[in-house]
Amino acid sequence: MSSNRQTPRHSWLSGPDRTVRAATAEALAAAGHLTTVDCHRRLRGPYTAAGSLLRAIVPEVLRTRAALVARHAIEILSVAPELKDLVDAPPQTLTSLASPTERTRYYSPLRTRRIAHGLTEFLNAWAQEAGSTAGRPQLVLFDNLHEADPTDQELITVLLRRARTEVLTIAIGTNASPDLPDGLAQALDRHARRTELPAAPAAPDTRVQNELLQAYITSDGTSDIPAEAAAYRNADPRLRCGLHRVRAVELEEDDDWSLRLGAIAYHRAHAGGRTDDECRDLLTAADYCLRMGYYDAAIELGGQGRDSFDPVAQERLYCVASGKTAQALGALGRTEEAEVIYRELRGRYTDPVVHMVSSYALSMLYTRIHPAERQDSDLAKQYVNNSIAIAKQLPDPADRAFHTVFHENGLALVELRRGNPETALRLVTEGLARLDRELEPGKQSLHRSVLLHNRAQVNVALGRLDEALEDFNGVLALDPYYPEYYCDRAALQYKRGDLEAALADYDQAATLTPPIHELYYNRADARAAAGDTDGAIGDLRYVLELEPDYLAARVNLVSLLIDEGDTELASVQLAQGLELHPGEPDLLCTRGLIAMEQDDADAALRAFDEALAADPLRSAALANRAVLHYEAGDHAAAVADLTRALEVTGDDADLLYNRGFAHQAAGSWRAAIADYRHALDLPGADRDAVECQLAECQAALAVAVAG
Structure with a gap:
């Protein structure tokens, strides 16, 4: 290759x-x-x-x-x-x-x-x-x-x-x-x-120690000059702290926000004890990184707070820093580290709010964030029930209403994961009604939209597509610039068969966000279904420009190019895919399809054999190899492959039709008739073609019996 x-x-x-x-x-x-x-x-x-x-x-x-x-x-x-x-x-x-x-x-x-x-x-x-x-x-x-x-x-x-x-x-x-x-x-x-x-060639450095130390401080700790780093290490700690504090003040005068995420935070961390304002500034910086999705920086800044805040004298600051650190760890998949922090807070404090927040966080870890092998829906429900019980005791009525609804929304997710969508739907619907009833208009607008979006998703899971559409329309009226909502409504419209509406939503989403490769992948599906093959190919090529190792996009692109007869470009895309995913059965299968388009039966058979060696249950390889066997006159091998494909996929009208055709070619009239009749009972069957072949087999069987 x-x-x-x-x-x-x-x-x-x-x-x-x-x-x-x-x-x-x-x-x-x-x-x-x-x-x-x-x-x-x-x-x-x-x-x-x-x-x-x-x-x-x-x-x-x-x-x-x-x-x-x-x-x-x-x-x-x-x-x-x-x-x-x-x-x-x-x-x-x-x-x-x-x-x-x-x-x-x-x-x-x-x-x-x-x-x-x-x-x-x-x-x-x-x-x-x-x-x-x-x-x-x-x-x-x-x-x-x-x-x-x-x-x-x-x-x-x-x-x-x-x-x-x-x-x-x-x-x-x-x-x-x-x-x-x-x-x-x-x-x-x-x-x-x-x-x-x-x-660099060594050169005499005539600067005195204080000059070297100041240079290191002014570099904001980034200097790679050994003499400056040595002067910093060897300086009196009190002098170092003082210089760090002076430098932090100088930088704050620039009023550049991003300096607070780097140099200012660095100097404050090395300047000795922080004032209350400086503690709040650190938490503001950590929160900004958390809200922007800069999770590594949120962990670093939150960790500074955990290291510098006294967990007894500064309990609230320590809890906030710990919560932000744990949340960022969870977002990056470092879930065991996050759980350690939540359990530490539960063991250290008796504050009900600390237990409410940590219980909810642990519930989410065990229902969706931990790796699948560590998820535990029973434990998740126990934790979220605990957070709800505490929320219901909060003294302020507005806080009580919001936090109860928020945590019950978490319970709805747990119930959905436990296979209880109706319970989840009830919890979300009741939560929306309670917020409308007990909070002032405009309060907690984001969470209202989240609840409505969650209800739409539950309705989709229940197959209530019209109700889901109404909810998606409602959430977009509340939050008209959130691209994921358009993507979700587009997927629903695709499922409802309204391809024009689906494409309009994907197009709108694309204007509201930096490139999301899944958006273009899904739009390619909708474009292909709408008959816009060129548009679908364009979207899939863009997906692979963004993420070259996205296997499903590669397979779909090669398949569309084959359908369009562009086997040359399909071969190029296939070669690139196999370089990234050597031995991948889906790609080997498409290599067989290209060879079939080029009338190279031997190469096609080798490709399908390789695909099935990699995955014996690959139904597409079985079905296409059956075609090659049929064309080579080996009807028994064709029937065997199609039988295996049906075992993998379950009832499929096209596979049954093809197996009936192979039985028919072998003169196995009864077996062919059984397959054709079964195919007619299934959705998607080409009834005219099946009934035509069925009539031929019935006539042939009648002749054979009469003879």
């Missing part, structure tokens, strides 16, 4: 000294334009590098391509909130508008990957425009990548693959032995040429 690997166009500059890395990047950019950004997360936390790059280029892009900025406003403002005075905010959702006390829904951890894809497309467009103006390509050096927040590392993983190298090339700067996530390391290996650089 030939590889689709190309010669790397990006550069990986690996060495201990950033001055050498910078000089090397300057040499690489001799014929182009260089932009350098420091990735070190101590500077600005999440998206330190991306935010720095956007703050440098967006003002100019606004002057030349305002529509491009508007199209990517979600990504830009998520990454560089300091640009809010320049960039018009996109339409807001109830999630983004909710106050901290009313925030009951948090982003998927996949949100940052979607932002990475949207930023990549923005940067490609910027580089093309800048290159056409300046007549030269753009080179961006992302230095200190080994010290970057996972958000920047994820972005650069995507950029290395998707940057249009004719206009935008990437240089990566790391130390000599970087500890990088697997995905980033693989992207560097595949898309970048590594150059190992020496240390």
